[in-house]
Amino acid sequence: MQTAGKSLKQRALGYLVSQAHRPRGLVGWANGWMFAHRPSNRKRNIWAVSLLDVRPTDRVLEIGFGPGIAIAELAGRATRGHVYGVDHSQAMVRQAARRNAAAVRAHRVHLTCASVERLPSFGDPLDAILAVNSVGFWPDPVERLGALRRLLRPAGRIALVSQPRCPGATRDTTALAAQELQDLLTQAGFTLIRVETLELDPPVACVLAGNPS
Numbered sequence: 001m002q003t004a005g006k007s008l009k010q011r012a013l014g015y016l017v018s019q020a021h022r023p024r025g026l027v028g029w030a031n032g033w034m035f036a037h038r039p040s041n042r043k044r045n046i047w048a049v050s051l052l053d054v055r056p057t058d059r060v061l062e063i064g065f066g067p068g069i070a071i072a073e074l075a076g077r078a079t080r081g082h083v084y085g086v087d088h089s090q091a092m093v094r095q096a097a098r099r100n101a102a103a104v105r106a107h108r109v110h111l112t113c114a115s116v117e118r119l120p121s122f123g124d125p126l127d128a129i130l131a132v133n134s135v136g137f138w139p140d141p142v143e144r145l146g147a148l149r150r151l152l153r154p155a156g157r158i159a160l161v162s163q164p165r166c167p168g169a170t171r172d173t174t175a176l177a178a179q180e181l182q183d184l185l186t187q188a189g190f191t192l193i194r195v196e197t198l199e200l201d202p203p204v205a206c207v208l209a210g211n212p213s
């Protein structure tokens, strides 16, 4: 059925994409629950953190943390450091804060409702930055990545992860997404770029890079 030029299916897809972009309301809460419990989502977040080589005293930032699975993993590694998280969805900040309540109370995890375009201050330079299935939603990603690079200490690390969730996504979709992330990182001034792949369906690409020292 066509409504005002768009089919019901197109409108439903548009709504789901907008909910992934900024989960809100009851559907947003349910989306967050799904992000937290879908086995492939959990696996990709835990795997991505394992690749970042986080040390106990590190200061780490995650952009677009959703329900906070990777935040919990990061906090489990940066046991004497600080984990910062920024997500522009109130619903996700609430879920992630509940999931990481003890570390938030201990002032080791700091979660802020903000967009990557308007980052709060993090004080001293960061050691590592992570974003999982989030960069695709950012406006002017090269500019955003350049700003993030300037928050990193020299030789600090960044990991950008993509598991394409569009209907019919395949290994080729993941490879294309990985290439796009590499190009963005190069344009933003990062070096030592490498790609790791996790064999899920569809595969997950993690593009790692460094801030030149």
Ligand SMILES: C[S@@+](CC[C@H](N)C(=O)[O-])C[C@H]1O[C@@H](n2cnc3c(N)ncnc32)[C@H](O)[C@@H]1O
Pocket (backbone or CB within 6 Å): 020, 021, 022, 023, 035, 036, 041, 045, 063, 064, 065, 066, 067, 069, 086, 087, 088, 089, 092, 114, 115, 116, 117, 131, 132, 133, 134, 137, 138, 139
């Ligand atoms: C598809 S979800 C992924 C959540 C989580 N990283 C995961 O893998 O389960 C994308 C997340 O990025 C956040 N996000 C999207 N655009 C953003 C922006 N411009 N600034 C901050 N957060 C953003 C959304 O609110 C959402 O929580």
